[in-house]
Amino acid sequence: MFAIGLALAASAARAQLQIEITGATEKRTPVAIAPFAGEAALGPTAISSIVRADLERSGLFRALELPPLNPTPTEASTVNYPEWRSRLADALVVGSVSSRPDGRYEARFRLHDVVKQTALGGIAYTMTKDQVRATAHRIADFVYEKLTGDKGVFSTRIAYVVKRGNRYELQIADADGEGAETALASFEPIISPAWSPDGRRLAYVSFENKKPVVYVHSLLDGKRNVAANFRGSNSAPAWSPDGKTLAVTLSREGGSQIFLLNPDGSNVKRITTSSAIDTEPRYSPDGKWLYFTSDRGGTPQIYRMPPTGGEPQRVTFEGSYNVSPRPSPDGKQLAYITRNSGKFQVALQDLENRQVQIITDSDRDESPSFAPNGRMILLATVIGGRGLLSAVSADGRFKQRLSAATGGDVREPAWGPFIE
């Protein structure tokens, strides 16, 4: 069976993933996002509506329904703060779009703190029509960061696998599910996509050779190399924080053990030495630890060890099945999958005080992936017999479901890094 490696080419403009919001955080900041003056010039999807949808999807904001505003305010308008306060807004976004002589457009916005009655800043962007979504995401990132103190993830991308019948596709979409592009199409399964820290490459496992093989795929030109195709199985790739090393699970020396190698497949070094299954390696963000799943104690639990070698320490102690370790971006927490009364759910452990909280109440959760700001976790689950993705806030309160718009099962999500 052959697989087609493709460079990311602009493909269908329609959303490939549909998003449905379920659940809500207790306190959502009410924000007024006024239509931008002149935004109709950019096309049918209003830039202000994309900003609105982004902020709502974060679970931390409630976009207010606004009456018609005559005239439409812009970033240059004097703001009547008490009037906006009476509309129950805590914050206000206003802006405008104008055309430039060179055929491009200028989008400007300003963010106001209605409570403190002060402007918090604004930016002007030079853009083309096909950059509407990207520009809106940057505006939403700015608003999010000013109002929460955390970096927004609206400009990030997600990778995932869609299975339709006997066809598998590794796709990459914007964090809101739009603009999906196919990096790999195959008649055999694809699992474990892993973003390089610079967001330019994906490592993944493909079964196109009737056995698992690790590839490293360059997203810009669609070229890929085999990183590991040793005798036996090759799987579970994970990038070191500096992007120079891949940790993988290989069975070439018997069993399933963790090795380090260069992304080009050279310089292979074994680092676990057990007769158990040691797999699912994940680096901590500071590079000091390699977390992994091992059943050396009888059932699968999570351990960690220095990537340079050393005695692993056990990390999970509650329950008999703990797998898929994912350190949070700030290194303070560990997300993983735990089997709780027969149900596979997402657990979050505070690495300092060891407290564990189960943050989902579904049944067949897999493959948790932190957003790069640590505020949301994307995971695969099955609802109504269908594979789809779920995004849950780190406290478990806010949830969304992302399903394949054109049918099929979605699985194996991986949230991409911040792109500077």
Next chain:
Amino acid sequence: MRAYYSPILVTIAIAALIAGCSTTNPEGTDASGAPVTDATKKPGAGAQTGPIAKIDVTKPGAVTGADPRLKTGALAQRSIYYDLDQFDVKDQYRSLVEAHAKYLRENPSAKILIQGNTDERGSREYNVGLGQRRSDGVKKMLVLLGARDNQIESVSLGEEKPQADGHDESAWSKNRRSDILYSGEY
């Protein structure tokens, strides 16, 4: 000439030929130099005088009659099934493994791929590890029975290629398996 006879008949034909050589050729041997009937010029003349049947032990079925390409017979059974969380070869599958081991022993150039599989529950990557344990177990038994290590590659498909699509024990029990594939099948 390719032998189309079954191994038993071939063996009898050889024995007959050998027996024939040790007694007087019924077509007549003339010590004075009269020509001996050239049996090779009479194809299909019979077991005693026919052409020498060639035995080609590099071809499947030459020795044991077993051919992995056949849909029936000793090598047609290719799958070993497992209980939950188990990876040892249950007694009921030992004769299956022995048949494949015998074939590998007797056909040193033959190679196989063993793919281990799991049911769908749990982490996909941990299931790749569990499937590997299963295929490794089959390989180990084959090697103990005389197959050579370099004839066998053991890999895992984890939960990714189920035989049955359901979400209950009836389907799961069909998916916890190792499959044996011969060259040309992978």
